[in-house]
Amino acid sequence: MKKLGVFGTSGFAREIADIADELGYEPFLIAKDETEAAIGSSMWPIVLESDLEQAEGTVYALGIGENNIRAKVVNRYSGKLSFVNLIHPSASFGKHQLEQIQAQEGVIICAGVRFTNNIDVGSYSIFNLNATIGHDVIIEDFVNIAPGAHISGNVLIERECWVGTGAVINQGSNEKKLMIGAGTTIGSGAVVIKDCEEQAVYVGAPARRIK
Numbered sequence: 001m002k003k004l005g006v007f008g009t010s011g012f013a014r015e016i017a018d019i020a021d022e023l024g025y026e027p028f029l030i031a032k033d034e035t036e037a038a039i040g041s042s043m044w045p046i047v048l049e050s051d052l053e054q055a056e057g058t059v060y061a062l063g064i065g066e067n068n069i070r071a072k073v074v075n076r077y078s079g080k081l082s083f084v085n086l087i088h089p090s091a092s093f094g095k096h097q098l099e100q101i102q103a104q105e106g107v108i109i110c111a112g113v114r115f116t117n118n119i120d121v122g123s124y125s126i127f128n129l130n131a132t133i134g135h136d137v138i139i140e141d142f143v144n145i146a147p148g149a150h151i152s153g154n155v156l157i158e159r160e161c162w163v164g165t166g167a168v169i170n171q172g173s174n175e176k177k178l179m180i181g182a183g184t185t186i187g188s189g190a191v192v193i194k195d196c197e198e199q200a201v202y203v204g205a206p207a208r209r210i211k
């Protein structure tokens with residue numbers, strides 16, 4: 001059985017280990033230091049990041065929700081570790097969509113996620129439980145789509161955005177996608193009806209900028 005190291009020891013890392021289990025890997029968790037190892041779960045073995053060279057031949061996944069921390073881990077191991085896509089078997093995909101995603105790196109797709117077609121998914125993004133992604137959407141690298149969020153058609157989500165649980169992003173058009181600027185957070189339950197600026201926080205229905 002192929003070993004798979006999951007960066008992180010949090011509840012989310014455990015959820016990622018579950019997907020790895022389901023896909024037939026033998027998962028272990030990777031703690032950044034002794035303190036993180038001490039608070040980690042005993043469900044899977046925990047290896048310290050400083051001991052990783054002992055685990056050659058394994059593949060890796062990112063069990064870290066924070067987009068900027070995922071980006072730091074990827075930069076630290078650029079060209080050294082292989083981050084696999086983990087796609088839960090219950091996710092569904094429109095025509096050619098699975099092939100597009102499989103050409104990326106480090107994409108996590110949890111149970112029940114639905115993609116239609118002509119969606120451009122970048123690398124190292126997370127699609128959490130039961131999220132739906134409509135047609136002609138672009139999702140750049142290091143995005144986190146939380147459980148039950150709904151992204152309508154013709155939307156552009158720039159890198160390192162976080163779309164909160166149950167948020168709804170209205171559709172853009174063929175001429176102009178509705179855009180969420182880089183690094184922006186959309187609060188849980190928000191309804192986004194127009195473009196969102198970058199590095200901002202939006203909440204509510206309709207969504208308004210609070211930070």
Ligand SMILES: CC(C)(COP(=O)(O)OP(=O)(O)OC[C@H]1O[C@@H](n2cnc3c(N)ncnc32)[C@H](O)[C@@H]1OP(=O)(O)O)[C@@H](O)C(=O)NCCC(=O)NCCS
Binds near residue numbers: 128147164187
């Ligand atoms: C939007 C969010 C990031 C704001 O967090 P924050 O920066 O710590 O902001 P605060 O908690 O200080 O709240 C600021 C204001 O926004 C309001 N607010 C926060 N989140 C809100 C939400 N989701 N919907 C509506 N209003 C919200 C607060 O009530 C507060 O209003 P006030 O100033 O009138 O009291 C956070 O509340 C959120 O929704 N995160 C997403 C959670 C999620 O989806 N997790 C997924 C886990 S997988």
